Amino acid sequence: MSADTWWKNGIVYQIYPRSFQDSNGDGIGDLDGIRARLDYLVSLGIDAVWISPIYPSPMADFGYDISDFCDIDPRFGTLDGFDALVGDAHSRGLRVILDFVPNHTSDRHPWFVQSRSARSDRRRNWYLWRDPAPDGGPPNNWVSNFGGPAWTLDPSTGQYYGHSFLKEQPDLNWRNPEVRAAMYEVLRFWLRRGVDGFRVDVLSQIIKDAQFRDNPPNPDFVEGQDPFHRWLMLYNTDLPEVQQIVAEMRRVVDAFSDTHSSRVLIGELYLPFARLVAYYGLNAQGALEGVQLPFNFQLIATEWQAARIDRLVRDYEAALPPGAAPNWVLGNHDKPRIASRVGQQMARIAAMLLLTLRGTPTLYYGDEIGMTDVPIPADEVQDPFEKNKPGMGLGRDPERTPMQWSAAASAGFTTGTPWLRLAADWRTHNVEAQSHDEAGSMLALYRHLIALRRAQPALNRGSYEALAAEDEVLAYARNGEGQRLVVLLNFGAASAPMSPALLPRQPIVLASTDPARAEFIKGPLVLAPYEGVVIGAVVDKAATMR
Template structure:
């Protein structure tokens, strides 16, 4: 086992803390709730839990507007409670990854309070301030991700400040070395408390153009689309100056790595593939000095077709720098749930895809029981993204609803009123009910994760693309002298599998169809939406065949 094994070959599970488990009846999930549910993660078989922000916050953007980077919001608990969570997670063999939000603070953060107090204040340059344009308007045409200009005017000092998101989230000036030093100390604060790494929020946006030039028109913009798409974000995202900062962040976490366990950086990066892989930070000496896992979100927006996914997997594998660890993501707190995007049967296929591709998989809480997006009435909307840009369908509340644990009141999530409404199926779609059903989605996830952990070919082996027809995605996973074949039917019709792809005496090791198990007798025909992992009936431990 190497120090990197846990993040290279393990599984990450994302917890959205407001929605995982409430321990005190206020309707909002908290740290003690997460601690009470760690056994679920252990029984599922994951290796690390990533927790979205739990810092003190006015909650204008539900924790991504941070007023103190080195404490815990009382809604979620205390620093002592956080320490207890880290300790218990480690005792159960789980790593803990914390969200790090470097792009901005809350407007109520003491740094910004000082910064906006006067142009002469020592922290003025910790944020991005500019004089108005000649017409008195914003300094340039940059837009906020949450709608409107990326600039707000401050009456006290007569300048605009930049904010890539809400006006309550002013952007830090990462060109200022004092800002960088202060944020690196934030990282060290949590690393000293035992966290095993960070998921870095909107990493590509932390540096803006020094000349504050207007963004150019997007040549692909179509009238009627979201106005945010009118401009190409050339001058306020993915600038070359980001890369040295990423290398500095990496050196900070490397200070806390040792021979037994390395600390990890995971970057949130919605970028084209050539730019995404640049964040691995391959330097001139061939050393990777960037984030170890630049999040690969291709499956979130992919056309759900075998040929399309086959192409993106091949392209991704080919683009990876030497020594880089791949990773895959099906969903998160900002995107519609996989079961809503592709339907319940295809969500089972997606689970097999995620857990058999080469690289680190990230699971989003609730996907293991097939949770779907929950329609939120207009008068119950919480997400500022939806409130600021109504009618665009951008709200993220539907994928953030409370975890469904049991058929007890409020799905076992809270004894109070949940902060968001529950799905209508919570009485039947929950962890407790699915734990008793061997054909459930939860049972499938547990079987696939157990198989992945048991087979080196799956958790550390190489990837070989195979050809199996238009609707079947086929590939082999090879490692430690063994070979497994994965076959996924994305089509709406039954699909015969070419005999040449199957090993001698083929054995179904896992299937998305509960009715299929054991040796393959004769031709193998996959049902619509069925996936299988094939080994060899005579292989060691009946798991996989010799290469």
């Protein structure tokens, strides 16, 4: 195994820490809770745990407003507890990835407190400060992701400060070398504690136009849409200068890699393929010096049809620079859950797709048991996104509800009152119940697919080959080390006969989303409605048994 095998061929599992496991009864998940569930993660078969922010925070945006980059919020635990978690994870062969939030701090961070104290303060230029427009309003037309202008007036100094999100989240000035040096030291702080990598929050937005020009209007904007989309973010996202910063981050992280294990950077980037792949950082010498895994979110946004996904995968594979590692994501803490988007039957197809495509898959906690979005009444809403834009359906609470562990009180998540309400089906739809159903449950399917991915070299590190099939069937092969496995996914509500030409000689079903599917194929292969299968040859199975 090479030093980068764990992130190139492994599986990343995202934990939203408030919702994974509470160890002290306060209704909020914590580090000791994650530590108590490590054996579950090992049994699932994942390789790395990505933990959303756990730093000290006033929690205006639930941890993405950070008041100290180099400590642990008491709600989640302590630095000693974090060290114990990393040690226990490593002893089990699990890697630990942290969220790195470079775009902004909390307005209570000591840096910003200093910065706003006076125009002459030495940290004034650590943030984006601008004089008012001639009419006294904001300096330009930039808008916040969470609603309203991206500028707030500070009456005591008479200038506006910029914030891409809440006014409690002032943006750092990444054009200032002192800011870069301080933030790179944050990376080193956690790398010295054994962290294996970082998921970098809103990476494309961290540097802004030096002239602070107005963004142009969006010609495709339709009244009734989120007002955020009224303007094209030409001058405050995805600027060319960000690539230099990405390369600098990569060098910081690479300094902690060795021949046994490389550290990884994962970029949060909601960009089309043509722009996304630029963040791999292909330089003039043909080396990749950017983030190793620019997050590919296209499966979250695309229409759930075989032909659309077939085109999407082909386009992505064609856009990747030489030597780049692909990756795929079905869901995260900001988007509706896959089972809510496509339904439980199709969520099984989605699981097979995610775990058989070429590249690093990322799982979102709870998707492996088919958790769905939970409707949150207006008086229980926690998410500032929803509070700032009520009635637009932008709230992220529904996909952040507590993990459903068992039929015990509060689904085994806490002995207290959960910070968000549970799904109505938690008594029957949980890890414990699905663990007893080793054939038909979603959890059983995930465990089987992950085990198959580990066992079969063609799935683990083989190439991708698109295959032609009927309109409602997505077909592709994975080839590697003398193996050829065929994946057939029926997106249709009708049975789908498969051409024998698609199948290997002596075909055998290595996995199916249908628990009733027999292992050996007798006669023509006909997929059931919404069935997916992984087909190998008898010799392939025999080889993995030895």
